[in-house]
Amino acid sequence: MSTSRVVLITGGNRGIGRAIAERFVADGHRVAVTARSGEGPEGTLTVRADVTDASSLDAAFTQVEAELGPVEVVVANAGITKDTLLLRMTEDDFDSVVSTNLGGAFRVVKRASKGMLRAKWGRVILISSVVGLFGSAGQINYSSSKAALVGFARSLTRELGARGITANVVAPGFIETDMTASLPEDTQAEYKRSIPAGRYGSSAEVAGAVAWLASDDAAYISGAVIPVDGGLGMGH
Ligand code: NDP
Numbered sequence: 394m395s396t397s398r399v400v401l402i403t404g405g406n407r408g409i410g411r412a413i414a415e416r417f418v419a420d421g422h423r424v425a426v427t428a429r430s431g432e433g434p435e436g437t438l439t440v441r442a443d444v445t446d447a448s449s450l451d452a453a454f455t456q457v458e459a460e461l462g463p464v465e466v467v468v469a470n471a472g473i474t475k476d477t478l479l480l481r482m483t484e485d486d487f488d489s490v491v492s493t494n495l496g497g498a499f500r501v502v503k504r505a506s507k508g509m510l511r512a513k514w515g516r517v518i519l520i521s522s523v524v525g526l527f528g529s530a531g532q533i534n535y536s537s538s539k540a541a542l543v544g545f546a547r548s549l550t551r552e553l554g555a556r557g558i559t560a561n562v563v564a565p566g567f568i569e570t571d572m573t574a575s576l577p578e579d580t581q582a583e584y585k586r587s588i589p590a591g592r593y594g595s596s597a598e599v600a601g602a603v604a605w606l607a608s609d610d611a612a613y614i615s616g617a618v619i620p621v622d623g624g625l626g627m628g629h
Contacts, residue, residue, distance in 0.1 A: 566622025
Protein backbone atom coordinates (compact mmCIF):
# COMPACT_ATOMS: atom_id res chain seq x y z
CA MET A 394 0.00 0.00 0.00
CA SER A 395 1.04 3.58 -0.65
CA THR A 396 1.63 5.96 2.28
CA SER A 397 -1.67 6.90 3.97
CA ARG A 398 -2.70 10.41 2.90
CA VAL A 399 -5.39 12.97 3.66
CA VAL A 400 -7.56 13.14 0.54
CA LEU A 401 -10.33 15.60 -0.34
CA ILE A 402 -12.73 14.97 -3.22
CA THR A 403 -15.30 17.52 -4.38
CA GLY A 404 -18.75 16.15 -5.21
CA GLY A 405 -18.22 12.88 -3.34
CA ASN A 406 -21.85 12.17 -2.52
CA ARG A 407 -22.63 10.42 -5.81
CA GLY A 408 -21.32 9.26 -9.18
CA ILE A 409 -17.62 9.24 -10.01
CA GLY A 410 -16.65 11.30 -6.94
CA ARG A 411 -18.29 8.79 -4.64
CA ALA A 412 -16.46 5.87 -6.31
CA ILE A 413 -13.16 7.74 -5.98
CA ALA A 414 -13.86 8.27 -2.26
CA GLU A 415 -14.71 4.56 -1.80
CA ARG A 416 -11.46 3.56 -3.49
CA PHE A 417 -9.31 5.85 -1.31
CA VAL A 418 -11.04 4.54 1.84
CA ALA A 419 -10.41 0.94 0.69
CA ASP A 420 -6.74 1.82 0.11
CA GLY A 421 -6.41 3.01 3.72
CA HIS A 422 -6.36 6.79 3.28
CA ARG A 423 -8.13 9.43 5.42
CA VAL A 424 -10.83 10.73 3.13
CA ALA A 425 -13.06 13.82 3.14
CA VAL A 426 -15.69 14.61 0.54
CA THR A 427 -17.46 17.85 -0.14
CA ALA A 428 -21.17 17.63 -0.81
CA ARG A 429 -23.91 20.18 -1.32
CA SER A 430 -26.45 17.51 -0.42
CA GLY A 431 -26.34 13.93 0.85
CA GLU A 432 -23.34 12.21 2.39
CA GLY A 433 -20.10 10.64 1.23
CA PRO A 434 -19.62 6.86 1.47
CA GLU A 435 -18.94 5.02 4.73
CA GLY A 436 -15.60 5.85 6.27
CA THR A 437 -15.44 9.39 4.87
CA LEU A 438 -15.84 12.78 6.50
CA THR A 439 -18.55 14.76 4.69
CA VAL A 440 -18.17 18.54 4.64
CA ARG A 441 -20.61 21.01 3.09
CA ALA A 442 -19.32 23.13 0.22
CA ASP A 443 -20.37 24.63 -3.07
CA VAL A 444 -17.42 24.88 -5.46
CA THR A 445 -18.74 28.15 -6.89
CA ASP A 446 -18.32 29.74 -3.45
CA ALA A 447 -14.72 30.22 -2.24
CA SER A 448 -15.75 30.97 1.35
CA SER A 449 -17.73 27.73 1.68
CA LEU A 450 -14.70 25.83 0.37
CA ASP A 451 -12.42 27.63 2.81
CA ALA A 452 -14.67 26.60 5.71
CA ALA A 453 -14.75 23.00 4.42
CA PHE A 454 -10.95 22.85 4.21
CA THR A 455 -10.62 24.32 7.71
CA GLN A 456 -12.91 21.58 9.05
CA VAL A 457 -10.99 18.83 7.21
CA GLU A 458 -7.65 20.20 8.46
CA ALA A 459 -8.95 20.20 12.05
CA GLU A 460 -10.38 16.66 11.87
CA LEU A 461 -8.02 14.80 9.52
CA GLY A 462 -5.00 17.05 8.99
CA PRO A 463 -3.79 19.11 6.00
CA VAL A 464 -5.09 17.96 2.61
CA GLU A 465 -2.35 16.16 0.69
CA VAL A 466 -4.35 14.88 -2.29
CA VAL A 467 -7.11 16.96 -3.85
CA VAL A 468 -9.49 15.66 -6.51
CA ALA A 469 -11.49 18.36 -8.31
CA ASN A 470 -14.42 16.26 -9.46
CA ALA A 471 -17.58 18.33 -9.00
CA GLY A 472 -19.05 19.19 -12.39
CA ILE A 473 -22.23 19.97 -14.25
CA THR A 474 -23.55 20.02 -17.82
CA LYS A 475 -26.03 22.42 -19.43
CA ASP A 476 -26.09 21.08 -22.97
CA THR A 477 -27.56 22.95 -25.88
CA LEU A 478 -26.47 24.16 -29.31
CA LEU A 479 -24.43 27.36 -29.53
CA LEU A 480 -27.22 29.54 -30.88
CA ARG A 481 -29.49 28.53 -28.00
CA MET A 482 -26.83 28.70 -25.29
CA THR A 483 -27.47 31.56 -22.88
CA GLU A 484 -24.80 33.54 -21.03
CA ASP A 485 -25.95 31.78 -17.89
CA ASP A 486 -25.65 28.29 -19.49
CA PHE A 487 -22.06 29.17 -20.37
CA ASP A 488 -21.03 30.99 -17.19
CA SER A 489 -22.53 28.54 -14.72
CA VAL A 490 -20.82 25.52 -16.33
CA VAL A 491 -17.46 27.28 -16.59
CA SER A 492 -17.75 28.65 -13.06
CA THR A 493 -18.47 25.17 -11.64
CA ASN A 494 -16.15 23.00 -13.73
CA LEU A 495 -13.17 25.33 -14.25
CA GLY A 496 -13.73 27.99 -11.57
CA GLY A 497 -14.49 25.22 -9.04
CA ALA A 498 -11.15 23.55 -9.79
CA PHE A 499 -9.38 26.91 -9.45
CA ARG A 500 -10.97 27.64 -6.07
CA VAL A 501 -10.40 24.21 -4.58
CA VAL A 502 -6.82 23.83 -5.85
CA LYS A 503 -5.87 27.35 -4.77
CA ARG A 504 -7.07 26.60 -1.24
CA ALA A 505 -5.39 23.17 -1.19
CA SER A 506 -2.07 24.52 -2.48
CA LYS A 507 -1.38 26.42 0.76
CA GLY A 508 -1.00 23.23 2.79
CA MET A 509 0.78 21.42 -0.03
CA LEU A 510 3.40 24.16 -0.31
CA ARG A 511 3.95 24.02 3.43
CA ALA A 512 4.31 20.22 3.31
CA LYS A 513 6.39 20.34 0.10
CA TRP A 514 4.21 17.47 -1.12
CA GLY A 515 0.88 17.33 -2.91
CA ARG A 516 -1.17 15.63 -5.58
CA VAL A 517 -3.69 17.57 -7.65
CA ILE A 518 -6.02 15.52 -9.83
CA LEU A 519 -8.52 17.26 -12.09
CA ILE A 520 -11.47 15.33 -13.53
CA SER A 521 -11.86 16.48 -17.11
CA SER A 522 -13.65 14.60 -19.91
CA VAL A 523 -12.91 13.01 -23.27
CA VAL A 524 -14.96 15.80 -24.87
CA GLY A 525 -12.46 18.42 -23.68
CA LEU A 526 -10.06 17.49 -26.47
CA PHE A 527 -12.45 15.50 -28.72
CA GLY A 528 -15.18 18.16 -28.89
CA SER A 529 -18.90 17.56 -28.65
CA ALA A 530 -21.79 19.23 -30.47
CA GLY A 531 -24.12 20.81 -27.93
CA GLN A 532 -21.42 21.05 -25.25
CA ILE A 533 -19.43 24.19 -26.07
CA ASN A 534 -19.65 25.35 -22.45
CA TYR A 535 -18.80 21.94 -20.98
CA SER A 536 -16.03 20.92 -23.40
CA SER A 537 -14.38 24.36 -23.09
CA SER A 538 -14.38 24.07 -19.31
CA LYS A 539 -12.90 20.56 -19.50
CA ALA A 540 -10.22 21.42 -22.11
CA ALA A 541 -9.14 24.34 -19.93
CA LEU A 542 -8.29 21.92 -17.12
CA VAL A 543 -5.40 20.63 -19.25
CA GLY A 544 -3.85 24.13 -19.41
CA PHE A 545 -4.54 24.46 -15.69
CA ALA A 546 -2.72 21.24 -14.74
CA ARG A 547 0.22 22.01 -17.04
CA SER A 548 0.62 25.59 -15.75
CA LEU A 549 0.37 24.32 -12.18
CA THR A 550 3.04 21.73 -12.96
CA ARG A 551 5.32 24.51 -14.16
CA GLU A 552 4.52 26.68 -11.12
CA LEU A 553 4.74 24.08 -8.36
CA GLY A 554 6.49 21.08 -9.91
CA ALA A 555 9.73 21.77 -8.08
CA ARG A 556 7.90 21.83 -4.72
CA GLY A 557 6.98 18.14 -4.66
CA ILE A 558 3.52 18.80 -6.11
CA THR A 559 2.16 17.03 -9.19
CA ALA A 560 -0.93 18.04 -11.18
CA ASN A 561 -2.63 15.70 -13.61
CA VAL A 562 -5.86 15.38 -15.54
CA VAL A 563 -8.05 12.29 -15.76
CA ALA A 564 -10.28 12.33 -18.83
CA PRO A 565 -13.14 9.85 -18.51
CA GLY A 566 -15.13 8.78 -21.54
CA PHE A 567 -18.72 7.67 -21.08
CA ILE A 568 -19.16 6.44 -17.54
CA GLU A 569 -22.39 5.02 -16.13
CA THR A 570 -23.65 7.74 -13.74
CA ASP A 571 -26.66 10.07 -13.34
CA MET A 572 -24.98 12.42 -15.86
CA THR A 573 -25.01 9.87 -18.71
CA ALA A 574 -28.33 8.25 -17.67
CA SER A 575 -30.00 11.56 -18.49
CA LEU A 576 -28.92 11.33 -22.18
CA PRO A 577 -31.63 10.24 -24.65
CA GLU A 578 -31.58 6.45 -25.42
CA ASP A 579 -30.65 6.85 -29.10
CA THR A 580 -27.75 9.17 -28.15
CA GLN A 581 -26.54 6.57 -25.64
CA ALA A 582 -26.69 3.79 -28.29
CA GLU A 583 -24.81 5.95 -30.80
CA TYR A 584 -22.06 6.68 -28.30
CA LYS A 585 -21.68 3.01 -27.41
CA ARG A 586 -21.15 2.12 -31.07
CA SER A 587 -18.28 4.60 -31.31
CA ILE A 588 -16.41 3.35 -28.23
CA PRO A 589 -13.70 0.81 -29.22
CA ALA A 590 -14.27 -1.09 -25.94
CA GLY A 591 -17.94 -1.48 -26.93
CA ARG A 592 -19.27 -0.49 -23.52
CA TYR A 593 -19.55 2.37 -21.06
CA GLY A 594 -17.00 2.55 -18.28
CA SER A 595 -17.67 2.33 -14.57
CA SER A 596 -16.95 4.92 -11.91
CA ALA A 597 -14.64 2.38 -10.25
CA GLU A 598 -12.50 2.29 -13.40
CA VAL A 599 -12.04 6.07 -13.20
CA ALA A 600 -11.26 5.74 -9.48
CA GLY A 601 -8.47 3.26 -10.30
CA ALA A 602 -6.64 5.81 -12.44
CA VAL A 603 -7.09 8.53 -9.79
CA ALA A 604 -5.78 6.25 -7.04
CA TRP A 605 -2.72 5.43 -9.14
CA LEU A 606 -1.96 9.13 -9.77
CA ALA A 607 -2.10 9.72 -6.01
CA SER A 608 0.13 6.75 -5.23
CA ASP A 609 3.88 6.74 -4.64
CA ASP A 610 4.29 5.01 -8.03
CA ALA A 611 3.15 8.17 -9.87
CA ALA A 612 5.59 10.58 -8.20
CA TYR A 613 7.22 11.51 -11.53
CA ILE A 614 3.99 11.90 -13.54
CA SER A 615 2.85 15.52 -13.90
CA GLY A 616 1.00 17.54 -16.52
CA ALA A 617 -0.35 14.31 -18.01
CA VAL A 618 -3.80 13.64 -19.38
CA ILE A 619 -4.83 10.08 -18.55
CA PRO A 620 -7.79 8.86 -20.60
CA VAL A 621 -10.23 6.36 -19.07
CA ASP A 622 -12.43 6.04 -22.10
CA GLY A 623 -12.22 2.59 -23.68
CA GLY A 624 -10.27 4.15 -26.58
CA LEU A 625 -12.94 6.70 -27.53
CA GLY A 626 -10.60 9.70 -27.53
CA MET A 627 -7.52 8.04 -29.07
CA GLY A 628 -5.27 10.50 -30.87
CA HIS A 629 -6.62 13.57 -29.09
P1 NDP B 1 -22.94 13.45 -11.31
O1 NDP B 1 -23.89 14.39 -11.97
O2 NDP B 1 -23.35 12.05 -11.00
O3 NDP B 1 -22.35 14.11 -9.97
C1 NDP B 1 -21.83 15.43 -10.00
C2 NDP B 1 -21.27 15.76 -8.64
O4 NDP B 1 -20.79 17.11 -8.68
C3 NDP B 1 -22.32 15.68 -7.54
O5 NDP B 1 -21.72 15.22 -6.37
C4 NDP B 1 -22.73 17.15 -7.41
O6 NDP B 1 -23.27 17.49 -6.15
C5 NDP B 1 -21.39 17.82 -7.60
N1 NDP B 1 -21.56 19.25 -7.90
C6 NDP B 1 -22.11 19.80 -9.00
N2 NDP B 1 -22.09 21.14 -8.89
C7 NDP B 1 -21.50 21.43 -7.70
C8 NDP B 1 -21.19 22.62 -7.01
N3 NDP B 1 -21.48 23.84 -7.51
N4 NDP B 1 -20.59 22.53 -5.81
C9 NDP B 1 -20.31 21.35 -5.27
N5 NDP B 1 -20.58 20.17 -5.85
C10 NDP B 1 -21.17 20.22 -7.06
O7 NDP B 1 -21.66 13.46 -12.25
P2 NDP B 1 -20.56 12.36 -12.54
O8 NDP B 1 -20.23 11.61 -11.33
O9 NDP B 1 -20.93 11.66 -13.78
O10 NDP B 1 -19.34 13.33 -12.93
C11 NDP B 1 -18.30 13.65 -12.04
C12 NDP B 1 -17.22 14.38 -12.83
O11 NDP B 1 -16.79 13.56 -13.91
C13 NDP B 1 -17.73 15.68 -13.45
O12 NDP B 1 -16.72 16.66 -13.41
C14 NDP B 1 -18.01 15.28 -14.88
O13 NDP B 1 -17.93 16.37 -15.75
C15 NDP B 1 -16.91 14.26 -15.13
N6 NDP B 1 -17.18 13.33 -16.21
C16 NDP B 1 -18.24 12.47 -16.19
C17 NDP B 1 -18.43 11.59 -17.23
C18 NDP B 1 -19.55 10.61 -17.27
O14 NDP B 1 -19.68 9.89 -18.27
N7 NDP B 1 -20.38 10.48 -16.25
C19 NDP B 1 -17.55 11.58 -18.38
C20 NDP B 1 -16.47 12.50 -18.31
C21 NDP B 1 -16.31 13.33 -17.25
P3 NDP B 1 -24.89 17.45 -5.90
O15 NDP B 1 -25.25 16.01 -5.64
O16 NDP B 1 -25.05 18.31 -4.71
O17 NDP B 1 -25.52 17.99 -7.15
